[in-house]
Amino acid sequence: MGSNKHEVEVSYDVSNEFFRLWLDERMNYTCAVYESAHESLEAAQLNKLSILSDFAKVTADKSVLDIGCGWGACLEYLATARSVKRAVGVTLSSSQAEEVNRRKLPRVECVESDFMKWETSEKFDALISICMMDHLCSPEEARKGRAIDIYRAYFKKCWDVTTPGAWFGLQTILRNKIPRQKKDLEDIYFCTHVIFPGGLNPRLEDIVQAVNPYWEIITVKQRRQDYQRTTAEWLRRMRLHEARIRSEWGDRVFDDYDRYLSTCVRAFDQFYSSLAQYELRRCDA
Amino acid sequence: MSESKNLLPLFLTVAARVDKRSFDDVTRESVITDLGIDSLSMMQIVGEMETELKIQIPDEDLVEIITVGDLCSKVEHRLV
Ligand SMILES: C[S@@+](CC[C@H](N)C(=O)[O-])C[C@H]1O[C@@H](n2cnc3c(N)ncnc32)[C@H](O)[C@@H]1O
Numbered sequence: 466m467g468s469n470k471h472e473v474e475v476s477y478d479v480s481n482e483f484f485r486l487w488l489d490e491r492m493n494y495t496c497a498v499y500e501s502a503h504e505s506l507e508a509a510q511l512n513k514l515s516i517l518s519d520f521a522k523v524t525a526d527k528s529v530l531d532i533g534c535g536w537g538a539c540l541e542y543l544a545t546a547r548s549v550k551r552a553v554g555v556t557l558s559s560s561q562a563e564e565v566n567r568r569k570l571p572r573v574e575c576v577e578s579d580f581m582k583w584e585t586s587e588k589f590d591a592l593i594s595i596c597m598m599d600h601l602c603s604p605e606e607a608r609k610g611r612a613i614d615i616y617r618a619y620f621k622k623c624w625d626v627t628t629p630g631a632w633f634g635l636q637t638i639l640r641n642k643i644p645r646q647k648k649d650l651e652d653i654y655f656c657t658h659v660i661f662p663g664g665l666n667p668r669l670e671d672i673v674q675a676v677n678p679y680w681e682i683i684t685v686k687q688r689r690q691d692y693q694r695t696t697a698e699w700l701r702r703m704r705l706h707e708a709r710i711r712s713e714w715g716d717r718v719f720d721d722y723d724r725y726l727s728t729c730v731r732a733f734d735q736f737y738s739s740l741a742q743y744e745l746r747r748c749d750a
Numbered sequence: 751m752s753e754s755k756n757l758l759p760l761f762l763t764v765a766a767r768v769d770k771r772s773f774d775d776v777t778r779e780s781v782i783t784d785l786g787i788d789s790l791s792m793m794q795i796v797g798e799m800e801t802e803l804k805i806q807i808p809d810e811d812l813v814e815i816i817t818v819g820d821l822c823s824k825v826e827h828r829l830v
Contacts, residue, residue: 643809645797650790 468663517634533597778819
């Protein structure tokens with residue numbers, strides 16, 4: 466279902482050092498939220514974490530699960546800025562899990578597992594999941610009409626690992642409109658199949674349908690322009706390291722990531738893709 | 751649907767332009783993939799028909815298109 470472990474490692478295990486060159490210092494690999502014209506990527510990433518933590522009603526007395534935790538930026542934020550009782554992250558990538566656990570963050574644990582198969586008896590008071598859903602359903606599964614069922618199984622699993630009264634700060638990339646031009650179609654096909662194999666961005670209406678009957682949507686924020694700005698900044702930073710990337714990881718890595726990030730900038734500009742943040746409340750009736 | 755809104759001729763003109771070849775013996779019942787039109791060409795054909803007719807077709811209309819007639823009907827529907 467969706468991206469398997471091998472496919473996720475194609476996306477995230479190029480090398481931690483490679484991603485460190487162009488992401489922000491905490492290595493958030495998802496859309497930031499810019500609150501002013503001159504804000505840095507670092508500040509905008511903190512805004513994003515703050516918004517999602519507020520959506521999840523995170524307070525110091527709560528235990529929080531971060532589904533698809535990447536290199537642990539959100540876990541670190543939860544443990545330090547929000548001083549939560551406990552923060553657990555799940556990721557499919559072994560190099561991400563190793564990196565998070567190596568940092569020995571206070572009250573933080575990172576588990577290497579497929580969330581959909583993860584067995585735990587622990588229940589969490591709050592959930593955060595930042596752009597992990599795009600790995601759940603493959604283009605082939607979506608074509609067979611299976612997307613809603615797959616996303617609904619994810620929301621059920623989220624329900625199962627929470628306590629009554631839990632809140633959920635969710636962020637997902639969205640696919641909005643299929644391009645009509647050859648080059649754009651080829652570029653998006655390339656991103657879907659080469660950079661993020663096994664995955665597909667959901668549509669907003671898929672999410673709206675699939676949360677039922679487990680979660681209630683309280684707020685949805687659209688962040689298309691923020692993601693355009695975030696990817697443009699990643700591209701700018703990556704190009705500053707072109708020579709080093711070409712010599713250490715090869716021309717193919719540089720060229721592929723240049724094409725991928727350029728495609729993202731255009732896709733958000735042209736409404737092909739978008740991004741949404743959701744404040745969800747667990748249904749307990 | 752009136753005859754004046756039959757979009758088969760427009761489909762054939764646009765498909766020929768996009769795929770750079772001519773299409774013979776095509777009817778509304780012809781299956782698009784059987785004509786050798788892949789999803790990439792199909793989206794370009796949709797785009798050119800939209801431009802020509804000054805309309806926009808939402809993506810969800812395009813999910814269940816199998817035959818040339820399915821596509822023509824969806825476009826014709828947007829012209830009303
Ligand atoms: C785009 S990254 C986002 C990482 C992080 N949330 C951030 O904001 O930087 C997607 C993450 O989802 C994880 N992931 C994808 N499928 C998963 C699954 N089935 N179970 C657990 N984690 C998964 C990947 O390993 C990766 O860490």
